[in-house]
Amino acid sequence: MAQKESQQAVERELTMSRAMVEAIGHEMRENEEVFYMGEDVADYGGIFDSTQGLLEEFGRDRIMDVPISETAYIGAAVGAAQQGMRPIAELMFVDFFGVCMDQIYNQMAKNTYMSGASVNVPMVLTAAVGGTYNDAAQHSQTLYGTFAHLPGMKVVVPSTAYDAKGLMHNAIRDDDPVVYMFHKRLMGIGWMPAPDGPKTPVPDEPYTIPFGSADVKREGEDVTVVTLGLHVHRALEAADDLAEDGIDAEVIDLRTLVPLDTETVLDSVEKTGRLVVVDEDYRSYGVTGEIIARVAEEGLADLEAVERVAVPDVPLPYARPMEDEVIPGTEDIEAAIRSARS
Template sequence: MSEVKQKERKLTIARAMAEGIAQEMRIDERVFVMGEDIGRLGGVFGNTRGLFDEFGSTRIRDTPISETAFVGAGVGAASDGMRPIVELMFVDFFGVCMDAIYNLMAKNTYFSGGNIPVPMVLMTSTGGGYSDGGQHSQCLHGTFAHLPGMKVVAPSNAYDAKGLMIAAIRDQNPVVFMFHKSLQGMGWLGTEPAAIVHVPEEDYVVEIGKANVVKEGTDLTIVGITSGVHHGLKAAELLAAEGVSAEVVDLRSLVPLDRDTVLASVAKTGRLIVVDEDYHSYGMSGEIIASVAESGVQMKASPQRVAYPDIPIPFSRPMEQWALPNADKIISAYKKMRDK
């Protein structure tokens, strides 16, 4: 067995997140976690599993079902020198605590003239595909990326999840960490095998604001985040059989947004498809396309976006699956631009 294979250690995103949090908690006593069911249960999506046994109830704090209260408490703790990680179980629940998120967490550093930083991580689940209805299945990338004062990250694989989590905890700014439920590695949610990758045991940082070209190509650029990256890779494989070379860019971070990597790719390929499980209008997909248009990069065809239609997410599985982005929709978008 080779040395590389001996060192390979594949983790799910859930395990990678928990490992990154644990490593930071061991070296910095200011780091603690709070949220609903994150203690003995280990989080509904597994991202705090094992932490309660090691750190106890003082640093792994189960909270009452009051998002406004514990998000607000996290802002206060961060402003007072702690480094809280607060879980908002579903991103869809942001409505009941948005004042604490956007009028406190995101703005207090600015309001204080930079004297009171808010080094807080707000981690929250996104995405559907498993028939949990419109109150538990949204992505809402654009909602948070649109509002200044917060960094926003969203990993597509376990390596990035650990590195981005450690980077987020160490950052002096508030960071919204958006993890997609279908990529967590929790069997009951359905698991994307390609999200389970090698994760080093040591601590490391994935730079916030730096995209990753996960597959190089020459004919088409596919830009995605979280689940959109995997749809893009599957579409690229199918297009390759037709002689089309697709490049796939994983944004990894929405704020800051790595426009340079996207522009360099589109300048090479001349074609662009943006994939996002968030809603079609007013979102990340439109921002990427606008950035390319404003740059003056020469295009061979009009850019396309594959996103969630502007409808409430259906509970019915056939209806939800009809609405979700997938590889076939990306291929159809490519054929649309090819045939014009």
């Protein structure tokens, strides 16, 4: 079911990176078995500010810079988790999964199953995802669908600071492996300005957001728009623009892909009859197709029109005009909503 969190009583606002760090810091104070490891996460504080300030408080035994060997340190994190620790291992860019996929999928995701549940793997794999800043094909993918497709891992994709903190608390406390995918454009770092929206009120105290609970970020009657990550904000911008023309779009932020809140999507489509799915991942065999398939399987009678907006099946270009062409923008979402409503 959709969860609508009230933030009216909260005064302070945080960037998404600060909200993540706040949750990590709290969990490290509460549980000495929690530690963070990755490339440039100690002295540098993470190239996307994912660990900024943690080294000063927790020291190098718990905030660990590692060699450029993803296979080695993610394997080490798996082993530590199986021995009762709660490691957080960061892939600097999700694209680097190709180096260490054996450790991620054949070990992290499967060892609980392969051991007959004699071991748990309570670890978090964080990874920066997404394009829009011209870093070419090996540093700009999202790959949500790649990880969600492979069983054994929970997959989390926050779009706001409020969600980022609550989902991080839940991820660290979970006894199963969690892939926590943060979009670098949403982090609120100085050299990569974020869009309006991800910086939100965030409570001081810890709180959790349960996995499998989508959030209706904007209610509407005419078209259901289902999305996640950066494109939550692009969809909201499109919905606001279209409201001036009398088109009332509902925007659903999935927040987690595994588990997936199908019920909230179905309830919305039952109301609107029209579905637009937006994703920064590749079009084929991805999130857009999965959402549409689930609606077709369980709510086909309600579905009058469907559109999907995603990255075409090409490597992400380096040149800015070409990257802008392949990554969906607000105008692409507006066009899809208009088409679904026509």
